[in-house]
Amino acid sequence: MEAIESTYLYHHGGYVLVAAVAILTILGTMLVAHLLVKVMYRTLKKTTGGVVGGSIVANIIRVVIWFVSISCILKWCFNYNTSVLWGALGVGGIALSLGLQNTISNLIGGLQVSLSRDFKMGDWISIRDITGKIDDITWRVVKMEDADGNSYIIPNAVFNSNAVTVLPPFQTTDLTFEISSMADLEAIGEKLPQLAYDALKKAGYLYEDMKPELSLDSASLNAINATLEVYTEYTYETIDIRECVMSAVLAYLKSNNALATYTE
Template identity: 30%
Template sequence: MEDVLANIDASAFVGKVVYLAVVVGIALLIQRVVVHGLKRALDAAGVPKASIFVNIVRTVIWAFALLAVLEPVLGVQPTAFVAALGVTSVVISFGLQDTVSNIVAGLGLMMGRVVRPGDQVTIGGFTGEVVDVTWRSTMVRDKGGKVEVIPNSVLNKTALTRETDWSVTDCPVEFYVEQGSDLDAVTREVQRLASEKCGAALAPGFSTEVLFDHLGPLGIHGTAHLHLVAGSNYAVQADALVRAISRAPWIARPASADTSASIINDATN
């Protein structure tokens, strides 16, 4: 009798394991097909692909898979489980208000096409490329590789500036020119030096712009706008141009520097 009961228990256990394996296999297959179809549908509809949509679909699929194995494998009535889960979720939701807020905000941002992976944006003074939009946050990576993780609920309430190609590639280099200098000649010289020192890193389709905006105690303030390709080290390229133009005869030099130089020369003599 004990052998018969043992065989019955063993066969029942094996049956449950097989049933569980079949359900998991079907769920994995459905997930693969549905996620692939979702990505194609998003592309066709012009809605950006982000992990938040894929994660929601996966959660729904595995929730149904769990309900399918509750009674056959665990002996739990699905209706009772759902009812208990509903009561529990109300209690838990009070402690997960921020998480729920981030999820809802993330869906709103993506469906409204406010931010999409690949966008160049400035958020709260931080400028970079949107890498991904997840359940809780949006990840933005700047030119130096630093990744800023911004909660979706915060992003939904923060002013966002969408950058243009001009501003994304811009590497400004400021300098002062002596008053009375030929600014057209200075512009040509700066552009030549930029091409010579930073040519390999300059973005095609953009010329190096040299703009003069005001007169100051040091002279005429100018800014050279280098437009660099993605992946360039902006600090290195700016350093190369600064070193080159610092030796130009038209560069403004403080009077104190001239005085110091005279003192050094007098001491040497």
């Protein structure tokens, strides 16, 4: 109580003024933290084309603002010498840095990942033997989820010492088969991509309306090697994509006596 009663606020308004200032400071801190985090996300989204920072930058902003706010409350409401607190923070920071090297390494790695723009949340990446979509970037780890729904928690420091492959937002599946050399190639070139497109769209596998592409690779005396390239989300299995597309394609080729062989 003596600490409170020795403050400037107490002498000019008693406990009511001290409590009011403390409450208003807390409320103001909550508002400022919310606004700054919101501005940060909007700025990153505008400058990078997507939400880059994850939660790590937001958490750092909150910690700094709250630390300053608590320092102000201690000074204004309890007449506490905050220079001691800041000095202790510096000394304690040195001690903590020695004991928390891995944590600090992960923090620095998280900042580099967040601000480097090499990849962002929602991207599909491959690191070591893990391939998945980035769900969040925190102060300590990057959270990923693979096509099977498995979750991975990877320390940020791993990204500083390992190669990262940023994948396209869709997976490509090549479906190979042989067309009879007597077939009408012009008609097949128009029909097969459309059949594959319709089948994928009906099944819900199609990625952003990307139309499949047909390529004729090489030819023998009686057959022409063909590859149908289709584009889908990573969450779909190759076997399901193959079954979805090839049932319609093979039916068309057989009905027109244009199928030579099909590679499973």
